[in-house]
Amino acid sequence: MATILGGITTSHIPAIGRAIDEGIEQTPYWKPFFDAYPPVREWLSDKKPDVAIIFYNDHGLEFFIDRKPTFAIGVAEEYFNSDEGWGIKPIPPIHGESEMAWHICNELVDQEFDITICQEMKVDHGLTVPMQLMWPGNQYDHIKVIPVCINVEQHPMPSPKRCYDLGKAIGDAVRSYDKDLNVVVFGTGGMSHQLDGQRAGFINKEFDLYCMDKIVNEPQALTRLSIRDLVEQAGSQGPELIMWLGMRGALNPRLTVKHSNYHVPISNTGAGLLLLE
Structure with a gap:
């Protein structure tokens, strides 16, 4: 059976x-x-995972406001990044794990999750920046990726509890997969930040540190928050925390914090890093 080795939270700021x-x-x-x-x-x-499941959000590259699925999962063999206006040189394609992804999709539908299954899918900085951070020099050719895209751009957005439950269902699906693969799960996104409006530049360090503690020790406390709570406490882009909850739901309840870091500001954003085994 497949094994989940641990989870990683990281920023995906395009800068x-x-x-x-x-x-x-x-x-x-x-x-x-x-x-x-x-x-x-x-x-x-050291752990050499075979597969990375990456919870992220698309910022208008693949899913614009005219079509915005709540949950979308990629089952493609490859994923390509398109220039989003930052003038960055092209990076190598990211390899997909199609077979496991289809297994996860089937299990999720059986668990009554309504998902959009993408046999072709462009990915933006929400997914590519974490890959570049973890494998410098774009040395990620050895690992396969399953993208799990969650809507945090257009209301209505899924609740923190719904995303935690999605992660639990994905974790169960991985553990029921009949191949001996090692999996790492990523929860990506900035912490508190607001890029627009009267509160542009808003950062709530106290709330960020609260979330970093609770995501480890009491994730259920975060599932009791609403999207409105996250906007009020962490800014209009603060709901990106729900990607972290997807990651945490996929892990076993008991875990060890192997590494932790919080830095602010980076591009008007609180950046939290956790390695959970």
């Missing part, structure tokens, strides 16, 4: 991809952020 592209990771602005990642990279190098 990170630009910093990598320009080679400025060790400049004073970026160094405190990038210096947090080597322990996670070492863990990945």
